[in-house]
Amino acid sequence: MVYLYFILLFLILVFTLISIIQLRKPGTIPVNLELKEKYTHISHRGASGEAPENTLLAFRIAVEKYNTDVLEMDVHSTNDKVIVVIHDRTLHRTTNGKGNVKDYTYEELEKFDAGYWYKIEGKNEFPYRGKGVKIPTLKEVFESFPNLKFNIEVKQKNPPIEEDIINLIREAGFTDKVILGSSKVSISKKLKKLAPEIASFCNKWNVIIFYILNKTGLGFLYRPKHQSLQPTSKIKPVNILQPSIVNSAHKKGMMFHVWTINNEKDMEKFLNMGADGIMTDYPERLNNVLKRLNKK
Numbered sequence: 001m002v003y004l005y006f007i008l009l010f011l012i013l014v015f016t017l018i019s020i021i022q023l024r025k026p027g028t029i030p031v032n033l034e035l036k037e038k039y040t041h042i043s044h045r046g047a048s049g050e051a052p053e054n055t056l057l058a059f060r061i062a063v064e065k066y067n068t069d070v071l072e073m074d075v076h077s078t079n080d081k082v083i084v085v086i087h088d089r090t091l092h093r094t095t096n097g098k099g100n101v102k103d104y105t106y107e108e109l110e111k112f113d114a115g116y117w118y119k120i121e122g123k124n125e126f127p128y129r130g131k132g133v134k135i136p137t138l139k140e141v142f143e144s145f146p147n148l149k150f151n152i153e154v155k156q157k158n159p160p161i162e163e164d165i166i167n168l169i170r171e172a173g174f175t176d177k178v179i180l181g182s183s184k185v186s187i188s189k190k191l192k193k194l195a196p197e198i199a200s201f202c203n204k205w206n207v208i209i210f211y212i213l214n215k216t217g218l219g220f221l222y223r224p225k226h227q228s229l230q231p232t233s234k235i236k237p238v239n240i241l242q243p244s245i246v247n248s249a250h251k252k253g254m255m256f257h258v259w260t261i262n263n264e265k266d267m268e269k270f271l272n273m274g275a276d277g278i279m280t281d282y283p284e285r286l287n288n289v290l291k292r293l294n295k296k
Contacts, residue, residue: 028253029224032176035149035199036255039179040271041286042070042151042279044260045087049281052118052128053094054085056136056144063145066283072151072259075138077161082106083138083168086114089155093117095135102156110134138165142172150174151201151230151257151279154182154191162187166195179228192225201228201257211240214248228255230279233266246274264289 046058047066054073062068074087079102091097097104097112114135115128141150154165169178181201182188188203202210207229213222229249231240241258249256258270259279267278267289280286 027220027223028251029227031227031253031255032199034176035179035227036276038069039149039255039257040277041066041068041283041290042072042257042259042277043068043283044072044279044281045074046071047281047283049121049262050284052115052133053281054087054136055114055133056140057115057128057133059136059141059145062283063148066287068148068283070149070151070277071141071145072153072279073138073141074153074155075161075165076101076156077159077164078102078104078106078109080105080107081161081164083161083164084109085136085138085141087155102159106137138168139172142168142174148177150178152178152180154180154184154187157184157187160187160190162190162194166191166198169195169198181226181228181230188226199227200225201230202226202254207231207240210249211238211245214245219248222252224252224254226254228257230257230259232259233261233270241270241273241275243273250274261286268293 115133
């Protein structure tokens with residue numbers, strides 16, 4: 001019984017401390033209206049269902065063929081500090097290279113074939129192998145699509161690259177056109193500290209804490225630091241994609257974006273639920289849904 005008493009006392013103290021810390025922060029967070037108005041059609045790594053992910057080719061298809069609002073992408077850095085657009089820290093899944101991205105200079109990296117392993121769904125062939133598809137730099141992407149918006153996830157932790165990415169965004173004049181973040185808590189915190197003026201998405205623990213507080217009736221304790229909540233549909237056994245969670249996010253001033261949704265019925269369901277945006281590998285399918293809902 002004594003142990004239970006101390007455990008209960010400890011939990012009460014922790015809850016009280018969290019409450020005091022949270023309630024001292026603003027209850028809502030501002031979102032740039034220009035950013036918020038058109039952030040619905042989000043192409044996940046470009047049109048990655050039709051072309052090699054995170055390449056200029058996939059981005060061009062998403063923009064020119066499907067008129068996407070947002071290009072979603074992931075970034076790492078080369079040995080000579082060039083920020084490149086690639087999801088994995090290693091090369092072997094998406095290119096004919098091996099080893100870590102960070103161990104190569106960009107001059108070495110751009111020699112690899114970023115279309116080498118890409119297959120069209122349902123077909124046993126490699127249509128982009130040997131076609132000159134390269135790993136792009138973030139600067140190239142910005143220069144190629146000056147009128148787009150961007151959802152950028154920072155993947156690399158060591159060596160740190162947050163300052164380099166922020167500098168690129170500022171130099172391009174894109175601080176109002178980007179939602180920046182990382183699923184890694186340490187990177188997420190550093191990005192927010194270094195660039196509070198750039199919109200950000202919640203890291204994975206923010207999402208979990210937001211869900212738990214709201215489902216236990218303690219949503220008033222949550223004080224957002226980020227402008228967007230971006231849960232995946234694949235968190236099991238928890239179902240974060242519920243109308244009450246979407247509504248709670250909106251009350252806090254946050255946008256609600258869902259990834260990665262490739263089924264038209266699910267896209268329609270989440271948009272009708274109030275989601276502000278859908279990330280998909282198949283932007284054509286999302287176009288179909290938006291047209292049916294008269295949102296495109």
